[in-house]
Amino acid sequence: MNSKKVPEGTITRLFIYLRELTELARLNIRTISSAELGERTNLSDAQVRKDLGYFGQFGTSGSGYQTEELKNALEKILGKDKTWNVAIVGVGHLGSALLTYPGFKERGLNIVAAFDADARKIGKQAKEVTVQSIDELPGTISDKKIVIGVIAVPAKQAQEVADKLVKAKVECILNFAPTALTVPEQVKVKDVDLSRELETLSYFLANKERTRQLIDQQTS
Amino acid sequence: MNSKKVPEGTITRLFIYLRELTELARLNIRTISSAELGERTNLSDAQVRKDLGYFGQFGTSGSGYQTEELKNALEKILGKDKTWNVAIVGVGHLGSALLTYPGFKERGLNIVAAFDADARKIGKQAKEVTVQSIDELPGTISDKKIVIGVIAVPAKQAQEVADKLVKAKVECILNFAPTALTVPEQVKVKDVDLSRELETLSYFLANKERTRQLIDQQTS
């Protein structure tokens, strides 16, 4: 095992391998080679081996990897054997969608609190969670051992909410507001910018059109 | 201006700069240096200049960039001076949030149609759009000149919806379902996998001690 920095892409791919291994285990397939695993995930055999190489040696020359064993190892590496408590701040359109999404719990992320500043939203029930006033955030974060804060408020309020979350000592923030947050470096921020993804497509379309015009000019 | 290949990351960051420039223009701030712009977007001054450098020379030594001028230039580069018609397929929790979000129109992405397979949702009004039956998709896509399709249905139905969108001749697909789609190569697919983002956080938490030492690279 080398202790070099692990590329972001490796982590993403490990989740893909894990998903495939879970399927293989279900099908009672006991061993798999990097070539086969790569085939099934549209990745190269070398990529598979290199990714695993960051975390140790899991295979056997000549036969490959034990499905079950590698699956367990990846679950441990990826933190799938643990669960974490999550709070959502801002129960608007997006916040509500997140609150009811079952995919979080399936991945070991339990939403155990929700906060909003709007009096009309406070007290509302969504799944097992009751919307609380933002003023109760510090106490609840600490009492319920919440380690992830999800920001789903308008961009203008995002930094203010981030400050409250940091003060309450969350360890990660998942930020849906389209704005850059400033936080101490020990707090991990993950930005998810839905608009930007769409915007990227508009760049693609604009370029496609430009290219087409250039080609038209050349051909005509 | 050099005509070398523009990194993917550069495009993403240009949108970030543009967002900040729009805010600066609103605040009537006339000029900005790469250092200040970098400060406000959590990026380095060199990164800002390099990114802009792919598209031309926009600044003035000694004083920086004209806010309004750079904003206009970026809008043109990024295709923001055009608008595109968008359809949403699947008006559930996420689809509804997207439908009512005003940020898309502001960015030249007009949601002009929405489709669902559930009879109870059809006919529902959301903003200016009435939810239509999925059967009307081909006709509407063509009539309304829709170039982007957004998939917000459960993973199991995602490929089937993608096939319909491709057949109806959309040029891009934004896919929120956590599954890999197979489409012809002339159709651009952008996956937004919220689950993946969450999974990454659980990895971070599980490996916090190690990751904390290597936190330098998290600007993306």
Added chain:
DNA sequence: TAAACTTTGTGAAAAGTGGCACAAACTCTG
């Protein structure tokens, strides 16, 4: 007008990332 200061634009160096290729390790076969 000149000197001090600020900031850009960009080559060159550094860092990060993926693919190749092969020795070493192991399995299989007769």
Added chain:
DNA sequence: CAGAGTTTGTGCCACTTTTCACAAAGTTTA
């Protein structure tokens, strides 16, 4: 048990992207 076959783990190389660093260009000051 030897020789043929399979597959891993990793050093090395090619490529991409970011950071560095500084001359050139502009601004400000006196």
